[in-house]
Ligand code: SF4
């Protein structure tokens with residue numbers, strides 16, 4: 001297995017700011033269970049149909065990216081439902097590299113600041 005070249009704990013959560021994060025039926029059921037809500041109620045509260053998908057994550061305001069997944073913990077900068085997160089989130093970015101992290105590392109080294117947060121513009125989506 002190739003060594004992982006990214007560290008989510010040092011990242012502000014670019015992948016969670018992506019506007020289209022799909023949740024499958026099983027993901028919605030798991031998230032509804034996680035919050036102890038009937039599926040129908042959870043569907044309305046946490047998801048919407050958009051961009052040609054039956055179900056994507058609803059989003060909320062974020063100081064860095066404009067908008068981010070509503071389950072993102074904006075203080076800790078990590079997933080707030082880690083154990084119940086959708087399969088899309090589980091498989092991203094796969095083994096090896098994360099393009100967002102490469103970008104972040106490049107910008108941080110350019111700024112000579114290991115805490116620098118460069119933004120992407122997903123906010124208009
Ligand atoms: S963008 Fe990459 S490094 Fe950052 S949290 Fe997502 S997977 Fe981890």
Ligand code: SF4
Pocket residue numbers: 015016021057069070071072073078079080081082085086089
């Ligand atoms: S469910 Fe968690 S990992 Fe997935 S996009 Fe939302 S905050 Fe990120």
